[in-house]
Amino acid sequence: MSYLFPTYARWDVTVKEAKGSWLTDENDKKYLDFVTGIAVCNLGHADDDVMQAVGEQLTKYWHTSNLFQQPIQEDVAKLLVENSDGEAVFFCNSGAEANEAAIKLARKHTGKTKIVTFLQSFHGRTFATMSATGQEKIQQGFGPLLETFTYLPYNDVAALDVLEDDVAAIMLEVVQGEGGVIPAEQEFIDKVNETCKRIGALLIIDEVQTGIGRTGKPFGYQHYGLSPDIVTSAKGLGSGLPVGAMIGKAPLIETFQPGSHGSTFGGNPIAMAAAKATMKKILNDDFLKEVEEKSSYLVDKLVQKIGNHPLVNGIRGKGLLIGIECKEQVGMLIDQLREQQLLVLSAGPNVIRLLPPLNVSYEEIDIAVGIIDKLFSTAKETASAQ
Template sequence: MSALLPTYQRHDIELVEGTGSFVTDAQGKTYLDFMMGIAVCNTGHRHPEVEKRLHAQLGQLWHTSNLFESSKQERVATLLTTNSHLSHVFFCNSGTEANEGAFKLIRKWTQKTEILSFSQSFHGRTFAMMGATGQDKVKEGFGEMVSDFKHLTFNDFESLDAITEDTGAVWLEVIQGEGGIILAENEWLEALMERTQAYGVKIVIDEVQTGIGRTGSRFAFEQTPLKPDIITVAKGLGSGFPVGAIITTPEAATIFTPGTHGSTFGGNPLAMTAAEATLELILTEQTLRSVQEKGEYLMKQLNVFLPENQIRTIRGRGLMIGIEFKQPVASIVLSLQQAGMLVVSAGPTVIRLLPSLFVTEYELDLAVEKIKQVCQQEVIA
């Protein structure tokens, strides 16, 4: 009997080694990894540059209190701010923590309690972020949620009428990852931006899954009309090392002052080493252009080779792609594992493809071939 609380529906696979786009399990079977820890290992597994720097840091210092100066934090914060329109950063350990911090910041900043988020969104599993999340399944059994959050319909113009002078912030993902790879429509986002500006409402964009190059730009919002007051990032920021961040405006620096927020492990030397190496690898014109090109190539190949009778639609941006099937995908995920490929679902009928941003064309072709073969084996109910 396991001593672990059963909070995860685990697959019967233990991964013990990984390099680039491939991982190996305890039985020696190798898989093409198109999960990457669910959009975490954006540089692939054990990128040599990240690994080299972490090895060096392991021989120097693992942890120090945030009561001391940190040039590493300063350098990573500068990388994040110079690659956005924002100016200040707070470091934590995960996306949920980044979102919790953003929630506190919005409450203190606006002195308002109404925050609007959207159906099918996902913002984390801490108590406040369950309230922010627009999916009932994550809330079942926990009683009354934090009352601040009201959920609107994603991509629905009429829902935007709910934005008023009583609203503190609108909180959204521009591509809903857990919700099924649902892209926000730019015309709708233009209307959202206009409405928030009219009432002085803050915009918080959850870039935990979409950020750090995943969609072919530094942040996904850059491909939209939005100009957020707060961005939250995590997952892809550390190449697999736990790190999250809030990125925000100069005004926020007058709100989050000493004693208002903190994180014991946030911004620790190992996390900052991984983040700095990751950002320097990804936030280049060449890498981002390559992600766009690879994403377009993968979408084209999927549309050409996957059977139309099984696929409802293929959608996404960059290397964040969802394949919506006409049937539940649980058996497809398992069949792909048997065929030596790892993917993750996004709702009952969508599989997500989240490869390394440095994936090769050969690996993309291999992925398409494996999905094609599994589709040929599946029978539509």
């Protein structure tokens, strides 16, 4: 009997310990982890520098609330501002909360309520962020949603022409993670940017999955020559400690004055210590260059080994967020990879999603590709026999 609500389809794996790119279960079976807590453990598990920073903060104090000055919040905010186009940061506890803050800020600042998002997007599971998400399966069973969201097709330039000046913001992911690992096309991003300026809407970029180095730049939007009004971040920010952030440009600061928004645990000093140590390692040119090099290496290896496999439609992504699109549902393939001690995710029914640590070794990439290649070779032999 479990005392938990059955809200997750849990795997039959109980983790005993984890370090770097590897998990060990209660039976001492080791798994190569290309899930990383769903793009959370960007430095792998139990990074020594993050652990030291958190340990030092634990000896000082754990929580005071945001009634007090907290210099460590300023340190983390400075790192986020220096590596983005924003000027101010609001801290919270998750990606959904960061997106909630972005939605509230956009509506309050513009005085408008309509927000445009895109089909197959994913922005969270609170009522506002569930309403922002362009997937019916996320919304079913909860009754009326917030009415002020409009969904357009992703990467569809012409669809943006219908928008008028009643829109508060356009909100999107530059790589739709949960929606299938679908990168935005440059022409589409340029049209979104142009449309925001034409209709007086804010541009919100959801970087919950793509932020903090995952794509080979501090934030994924930086591949596209954008300067968004609001950026949200969470998953990779704290190496597994719960932390989210909304980053906004200077004109928005006056809109979020005392009493307009808040979070009891937002900016908790333990989470801030983890975020500061995480970003100090990731957000430097040499580290990010290696992420891009490892991305190219991983994609090239996958294309070489399985690119022409009859089950594979394509391999795509940015940085170390990679999707293998298949011609059938991938649930069974993911189960079989787990049996072979490689942990991966789905992204929609037909895409295998790879999210290795950003500091994954080339040897570990080779191991992962070897396991994938072996499975697909077996699948090919089975298909031929049938």
